[in-house]
Amino acid sequence: MRPLAKLLLLALFASLGFAQRDISDLDRDGYPDLTQLHGVAERAAFLRWFAAVAEAQYTAPSPTWKPEDRDCSGLLRFAYIEALKPKTPAWFKQFAYFPDPSIPPLKTLSYPLPILSRSVFRVAGGAYQPGDVEAGRLVGRTTAQYLLNHSTVFLGRTPEVAQRGDLLFFIHPLASGSAYHSMVYLGNGRVVYHTGLSPEEGGEVRLLSLNTLRAHPQASWHPVPENPNFLGFYRWKIVANGKHP
Template identity: 35%
Template sequence: MKPVRVLAAALAVGAGAILLLVPVRHHVVVESSATNPVRHLRIESRSLVGLRRPGWGVAVTGAPVWGNAREGFFLRAEQPVQAMVTAWPGFRQSLSMDASPAITLALSEEGDRQAFRTWFVALLEQQVEAPSPAWEPAQRDCAGLLRFAFREALATHTAAWRERVAFTSGAPAQDPSPGFVRDWRAGFPTPDGPQPFAKGAYLRRFACEFLGRDLQLAKPGDLIFFARGGAHAQPDHAMAFVRPDVDGAPMLLYHTGPEGSGVRTQPGEVRRARLDDLLHHPDPDFRPLPENAAFLGLYRWRLLVNGPSDLSSAPRS
């Protein structure tokens, strides 16, 4: 019977340890800023012995959030929301939150919107021949290409700028009015506030508006995003519409991202693709078709959206 008693004692000790670790007090912390459209919801939990730890079985319903119990949940709400936070055992707390603060008004004049589009596309197309020395090598991937062209399209395109960026073509358009892009010059919205660096998922969620999956709505400068899932989920992949081909067919441009691994890693390159060819891509994950779950849809930069009429009625992805 001795082994039975030892086992029972071990089980009792284990059960006691678990009871001491079980969170019995929960507290919801909402971190927000007037200049950041993203809110951070953290659930602080304490056990019987005062140990702080992520809550067990934490969930947030009633609001479009992402994240997890360990990192916290993130939220950007276009309208006021009523969220419910639950955790084990038996914790429930209702949260009423106003709409997230907006970052920047869109460019209000059609001339400014067209100027941004033209400069953005011209900068994208310049990278096909040779990457600009102003585009940091460490940021040469699909999202980095978009960030670079976006930022430089909003710059004041002086002679000094041309030398820094190595932009040798003639001015494709006037400069967008600087007064309407001040907030965007501060960086892209992220969960940590405006940042010069934002990964593709943050560009899609916070800097763009969802237009739907009808690519006939696309204009030069609009974007499409893909999310490749599976056992080894990969980051968002993005492509940008640029000027049509000589026959008028829609064209897209993208960076492949680094290719290979280890000592064989290659930096990748900027490529063009006809939309017709992309629709028949050998990898079905990269076909921008409505039935492709990896295709997240067509997006437009927020500073180009001048009101609800510019958007489709489809929900945000």
Template identity: 30%
Template sequence: MTMMRRRAALRWLACAGAAAASPAWALREAAEASTRLSQAQSRAFQAWMLRIVTAQIERGPSPRWTHRDCAGLVRFAVNEALAVHDARWLRANGIASDRRLPPELELDASQAALRNRWVQTGGTVGHFVTALALVQHNSRFVAREISQALPGDLLFFDQGDEQHLMVWMGARIAYHTGTVTPDDNGLRTVDIKQLTTWKDTRWQPASNNPNFAGVFRLSFLS
């Protein structure tokens, strides 16, 4: 990231944190999606997203997940949560049909079109989006306090030259380290206590940590 882009990113993060005190800020969020899921669809989506992330952790990364980093995990889980979860999809993703599965989302055409459509920096739309653009243009700020997070929300960290996303799973947090070795697929989960007391304080999701930008929720969720 160039110095100019780095400064722009930090200005945006600072504004997001400052605006959290204003309840009207969310209504002014430029990244607000024009197409939204209903509350019932949003809950079903969040359940499918967590089920898909859990499958990657339990079974190892699906061969269908090709770009394996923190933002790639989010993109894959979101896109697959918006898919039709029929028997073919379950087989392709290695998810047993006899397990308790979330209800189907039953999306209309405009909602189904959200799949693989990410708003990128500059306003273009495509299949790829970085971690920074994912929260800037495809999510809305929730809070700096993790007590406000819902399952499927994103924790965003700015570590200088790199930005990183984690997925709030409820009792645990899932993420990809961005480093894959022959013996390590890069996937990790930690519980809340582990993360809030992490030795490297840059990764603690605390409101007094300048590297923690806060909790973000996908814009199309109600």
């Protein structure tokens, strides 16, 4: 083989090797490793951004949060995507109030994500495979049930395992609409969530304490281990990397 042809062939193999590493999913959690946050500081910053965006919707919903996405899972999706976007002056202008503006910016990821673009939520099991986006196994919009099952990892059923930016999930099989309901844990015993109804039906974002939830007249909303409707505290896979940080 001529030297030039050999060099070209080696370059091709090298590029294929890099491509293979770029799409690897070593923890087999359904997401390419390149699309997850690595390092304590980056993970902590994402959770803080996510929680701050969600909390800001309680004061005044952002005009960029589309009305058709204003429900309990829509709050999670909106805060997730906004947490990944570059934090420019124009970005901050969408918020009438932002509770934690001093968070360090993310350095290693930005929305749209590499490989996945805007299809950042998984809706099917299994490790990531090339073609998952095209096959609809990763999407840009989904429900609380799919977020729970494919985009998060279970932490436990008591608040001691959770930190600001983690999630709570409930299930009410006989409820109208989606049986799954989600909330964002803000730390210090507080949560923020959307009631799930459309704006026309009076849906709204609420912020309250876990103690208030524990006193809810319907025991199925109590965030306690003995409540079978409370599924527990969860963390986004983007910061969990297949295990508890």
